[in-house]
Amino acid sequence: MNNLLEAHSVSKSFGNHVALNKVSVTVPQGSIFGLLGPNGAGKTTLIRIINQITMPDSGHILLDGQPLKNAHIKDIGYLPEERGLYKSMKVGEQALYLAQLKGMQKAEAKKKLHEWFERLEIGDWWNKKIQELSKGMAQKIQFVVTVLHEPKLLIFDEPFSGFDPINADIIKDEILRLKNNGATVIFSTHRMESVEELCDHIALIHKSNKILDGNLIYIKKQFKTNTFEVGLKTTNPELVRQNLTEHFAVSPAEFRTLGDELKLNVKVGENESSNDLLSYLTRQGEVSHFVELIPSVNDIFIKTVKSN
Amino acid sequence: MNHLPLIIKREYLTKVRNKSFVIMTVLSPLIMIALVTLVAYLSQINNDKVRHISILDESGLVYDKFTDEEFTKYTILDNMTLKTAKTVVKASDAYGLLYISAFDKPESITNGIKFYSQESPSISVISDLETAIESRLTDLNLIEKEVDISLIKSSTIDITVNQENFDGERTSTLDSFVKLIFGGASGYLLFMFIIIYGNMIMRSVIEEKTSRIIEVIISSVKPMQLMLGKIIGTSLAGVTQFVIWIVLGAVLFTSVSLIFDIDLSQIQTPQKELLQQSLSDSDINTQVELAMAAIQRLPLVNLIIAFFMFFIGGYLLYSSLYAAIGAAVDSETDTQQFMFPILMPLVLSVYVGFFTVIEDPHGTISTLFSFIPFTSPVVMLMRIPFGVPIWQQIVSLIILIITFILAVWFAAKIYKVGILMYGKKASYRELLKWMKY
Numbered sequence: 001m002n003n004l005l006e007a008h009s010v011s012k013s014f015g016n017h018v019a020l021n022k023v024s025v026t027v028p029q030g031s032i033f034g035l036l037g038p039n040g041a042g043k044t045t046l047i048r049i050i051n052q053i054t055m056p057d058s059g060h061i062l063l064d065g066q067p068l069k070n071a072h073i074k075d076i077g078y079l080p081e082e083r084g085l086y087k088s089m090k091v092g093e094q095a096l097y098l099a100q101l102k103g104m105q106k107a108e109a110k111k112k113l114h115e116w117f118e119r120l121e122i123g124d125w126w127n128k129k130i131q132e133l134s135k136g137m138a139q140k141i142q143f144v145v146t147v148l149h150e151p152k153l154l155i156f157d158e159p160f161s162g163f164d165p166i167n168a169d170i171i172k173d174e175i176l177r178l179k180n181n182g183a184t185v186i187f188s189t190h191r192m193e194s195v196e197e198l199c200d201h202i203a204l205i206h207k208s209n210k211i212l213d214g215n216l217i218y219i220k221k222q223f224k225t226n227t228f229e230v231g232l233k234t235t236n237p238e239l240v241r242q243n244l245t246e247h248f249a250v251s252p253a254e255f256r257t258l259g260d261e262l263k264l265n266v267k268v269g270e271n272e273s274s275n276d277l278l279s280y281l282t283r284q285g286e287v288s289h290f291v292e293l294i295p296s297v298n299d300i301f302i303k304t305v306k307s308n
Numbered sequence: 309m310n311h312l313p314l315i316i317k318r319e320y321l322t323k324v325r326n327k328s329f330v331i332m333t334v335l336s337p338l339i340m341i342a343l344v345t346l347v348a349y350l351s352q353i354n355n356d357k358v359r360h361i362s363i364l365d366e367s368g369l370v371y372d373k374f375t376d377e378e379f380t381k382y383t384i385l386d387n388m389t390l391k392t393a394k395t396v397v398k399a400s401d402a403y404g405l406l407y408i409s410a411f412d413k414p415e416s417i418t419n420g421i422k423f424y425s426q427e428s429p430s431i432s433v434i435s436d437l438e439t440a441i442e443s444r445l446t447d448l449n450l451i452e453k454e455v456d457i458s459l460i461k462s463s464t465i466d467i468t469v470n471q472e473n474f475d476g477e478r479t480s481t482l483d484s485f486v487k488l489i490f491g492g493a494s495g496y497l498l499f500m501f502i503i504i505y506g507n508m509i510m511r512s513v514i515e516e517k518t519s520r521i522i523e524v525i526i527s528s529v530k531p532m533q534l535m536l537g538k539i540i541g542t543s544l545a546g547v548t549q550f551v552i553w554i555v556l557g558a559v560l561f562t563s564v565s566l567i568f569d570i571d572l573s574q575i576q577t578p579q580k581e582l583l584q585q586s587l588s589d590s591d592i593n594t595q596v597e598l599a600m601a602a603i604q605r606l607p608l609v610n611l612i613i614a615f616f617m618f619f620i621g622g623y624l625l626y627s628s629l630y631a632a633i634g635a636a637v638d639s640e641t642d643t644q645q646f647m648f649p650i651l652m653p654l655v656l657s658v659y660v661g662f663f664t665v666i667e668d669p670h671g672t673i674s675t676l677f678s679f680i681p682f683t684s685p686v687v688m689l690m691r692i693p694f695g696v697p698i699w700q701q702i703v704s705l706i707i708l709i710i711t712f713i714l715a716v717w718f719a720a721k722i723y724k725v726g727i728l729m730y731g732k733k734a735s736y737r738e739l740l741k742w743m744k745y
Contacts, residue, residue: 015741051527053728078527082730084520089322097318101311101528145524 002029003062004153004184005050010059012045019045021208022059027153027186027201032179034199034216035188036297038305041205043188044081047155050186051078064152074103079146081157081188085130085138092126095145102149109148116144120170135162143171147178154178155186160194172198192298202297206305216297223295223303226268229253231289232281237262240284247280261288311529312537319541323508324548333549337557344561359403359433364393366410367417373444380436394424404429406437414449486602487693488666494615495661495690498622499654505546505623506630506650509538510643513634513727522727531724536716539627606693614692614701621708622685625715626650632719635726636734657683661690669694679704681711718743 009022020042027033037043048054050061052068061068063075086094092113099109117123120140130138139162147154156175160168175198179185187199195202203213212219230253234240240262244250249267257263262285268277274292281287295303323329357379364385365371374382383402385393390407397405404425411417421441423429450457513535516522525534633646660683664673669691678688678696684704688696725742726734 015744048728053523053526073528076527078524080520080523080527082520082523085524086322086515086521087519088326097314098524098528100314101525142524 002065003027004029004064005186006062007046007050008059008061010046010049010056010061012042012049012054012056018208020049020056020205023205023208023210024059025203025210025213027184030179030182030184031200032175032185032187032198034195034202034297035186035205036195036202036301037205042208043205044157046205047078047080047157047186047188050153050155051076074149075152076155077102077146077149077151077153078155079142079157079159081161083139083142085142085145087131088129090126091128091130091133091141094130095141095148098145099148102151104149112148113144116148120144136164136167139163140167140171143174147174147183151183153184153186155188157188158190159187160189160191192296192301195297199297204301204304206308209308211308212300212304219300220294223300225293225295226270226274227293228266228268228274228277229255229289229291229293230264230266230277230281231255231257231259231261231287232264232285233259233261233288234285243284244280248277255289257289259288263289265293310533312533312540315529315534315537316541316544319512319538320544320548323512323542323545329545329549333552334556337553337560340557341560360401361404361406361433361437362393362397362400362402363406363408364388364390365408367408369448370408370441370444373440380433397424398426403433408441414445414452417445483602484694487606490603490606490611491665491690491693492662494611494619495686496658498619498686498689499658501546501550501619502623502626502654503651505542506627508546509542509627510630510634511640512538512542513631513723514637514640517635517638517727517730526727531727532720535628535631535720535723539624539631543623543627607695610698610701611692615689617705618685618689618708621705621712625681625685625708625712626654628712628716628719632722632726635723636729636739637726638730642734653680653682654686657686661687665690665694670696675700679707681708684708 003026005025005027007023007025009024010020011018011022012020023042023046025033025035025046035043035046045054049056050068052070052073063072066072089097095113096106096109099113100106104112114123117126122137122140125133125137125141130141133141143159146156154175159171159175163171172194175185175187187195189195199216201214202216202219204211232240241250241264244264244266248269251265253263253265255263266277268274278287278290281290359380360383361374361380362383362385363371363374371384374384376382385396385405388396393405393407404423407422407424409417409420411420423434423437447457450460516525629650633643633650636646637643657677660673660677664671664677665687668674674687674691677683678691678700685708688701688704692701721743722739
């Protein structure tokens with residue numbers, strides 16, 4: 001798989017403050033790439049460098065194998081976290097202006113805009129001023145403007161903020177549709193459930209350094225602890241717990257079931273498989289619940305950030 | 309990709325379509341015309357009022373010098389003491405009472421002349437009275453000294469010094485006056501233009517910051533392009549406004565004065581008095597002819613070229629600074645601390661222009677300030693009608709252009725960093741730090 005974007009040890013300081021310290025990331029073609037990190041970690045600086053808004057102090061960035069240059073502006077669509085539109089300008093006029101700034105021809109932009117407006121059912125907003133629209137409505141326009149010129153690389157910084165759940169869902173579907181049409185997406189957010197749902201790859205930036213990156217499934221495999229959530233119906237729970245503790249690392253667990261069976265988190269040793277645990281359990285009682293605990297992005301995020 | 313024309317077009321259209329711009333453009337000349345008409349009308353009313361002045365001349369030698377004029381009527385009082393005269397005049401609606409005491413010699417009279425009135429009299433009334441009395445007393449004095457007055461009158465010579473420079477071009481007091489008007493007007497125009505449209509640019513930068521569109525825009529265009537587009541677009545809107553004002557003003561002025569038949573020359577302006585003094589007796593037609601001739605003697609080509617060069621240079625210099633200020637702050641209320649260093653040289657240049665240049669267009673101060681880039685556009689524009697050597701203009705222009713380039717570079721740096729800074733209160737130290745980013 002080709003990489004659409006490669007950042008090689010990019011550094012940037014503002015005065016004495018180091019915003020990025022030799023950060024390298026690779027964004028595979030056609031992926032949805034989650035750029036994560038606590039507030040102030042340096043995500044926005046990296047995104048701005050990719051957008052050529054700020055220049056890096058050192059390091060370089062390749063887009064489609066070529067060093068980043070002015071002509072790449074039309075290949076990128078950027079929805080910043082701090083976003084807005086000219087309040088007193090009309091929707092259509094403004095969208096046309098922004099599209100033309102991205103290098104589109106006026107007629108083509110107009111045609112595509114009408115298509116988008118129709119699909120999102122906002123066609124009658126064309127002659128309204130932004131200040132007459134609600135925040136969510138303006139966000140929709142902003143989204144359309146970002147993706148209108150069909151860029152290879154889309155960068156969304158908190159794309160769902162300001163949307164109600166229904167519209168957030170519409171936008172999510174649109175992002176997935178764009179991905180299926182071949183776009184690569186860099187996605188920066190604090191909403192871990194959207195990362196879980198959308199991202200194939202992630203990078204975690206903390207205090208100006210990249211501390212984790214890669215394929216999400218691969219990362220999850222790295223972080224999994226071979227722990228299983230177990231529900232066991234038995235006549236003597238105390239005895240079973242003691243027996244288990246001799247073989248495995250056991251801790252109490254909390255999950256909802258229909259009965260009041262013994263609930264435990266059981267960690268399997270490195271040389272054992274889930275089958276070993278399962279067969280052991282069946283000898284102790286009736287197994288009503290058996291699930292491998294897969295670490296959530298949220299867990300991975302918190303764990304990695306805290307350990308650094 | 310060059311987006312400059314696109315940005316200029318948007319900035320221009322946004323400004324021109326703005327409601328307050330339209331209102332300002334249409335309303336300003338109307339208000340101006342209304343004001344001028346009002347002033348003209350009022351001063352006409354004022355002049356229409358007939359003043360009655362009573363005269364008590366105990367010497368009996370001066371009163372016949374006063375003859376009724378259109379708006380001033382004289383009443384000669386007889387056989388009265390000063391006290392009765394005062395009571396009589398006070399009771400009547402007369403403007404005042406002129407009292408001339410009896411005297412032996414015209415030279416000894418000075419303290420014996422008084423003017424009594426309810427309110428302090430207008431300066432022009434008093435000076436008219438003084439002129440009349442002086443002339444009569446001088447005559448009397450001459451007669452007393454046995455001088456033949458008719459001989460003096462016939463030998464009086466009236467001269468005007470014909471001024472000419474070494475290249476043989478004629479100049480006159482009127483010439484200086486015309487130069488003053490041309491220089492002053494162009495300098496002041498630049499000053500106003502910078503303040504009005506500089507502010508407009510600043511507000512438009514702040515608007516992009518507060519509406520948070522700035523990051524969207526600069527992911528497509530370079531901040532430098534955006535800044536220049538903004539400056540040029542706004543200036544074009546400004547030029548449009550000026551052209552509309554001039555056209556509208558001319559049309560309205562003519563029609564109003566035609567409709568109301570108000571003689572606009574009634575307005576007494578200091579300039580007009582100056583003009584009249586310099587031309588004492590010639591009638592209005594020769595005045596106009598002389599003025600036209602004076603205008604034709606101006607270095608017009610030089611003036612027009614220099615006007616454009618210095619106007620553009622000065623305007624761009626200041627407006628880039630305005631743009632930088634807009635980028636450095638979050639709201640218009642925060643701009644105060646940065647406005648002062650911009651307004652200072654501007655105001656200074658207008659003062660230097662109006663005081664020093666008029667006094668001595670080629671003096672040290674005027675020359676110096678016409679080279680300092682922050683004051684040179686205004687001061688040089690005011691000096692040029694008086695004839696400034698071309699090399700001086702070129703040197704001043706080069707200094708201005710170099711400063712302008714530096715200022716744009718400096719402003720662009722601040723602009724680039726500032727537009728993405730929110731919530732940080734910018735101080736001068738902070739700005740210095742931005743330069744290094």
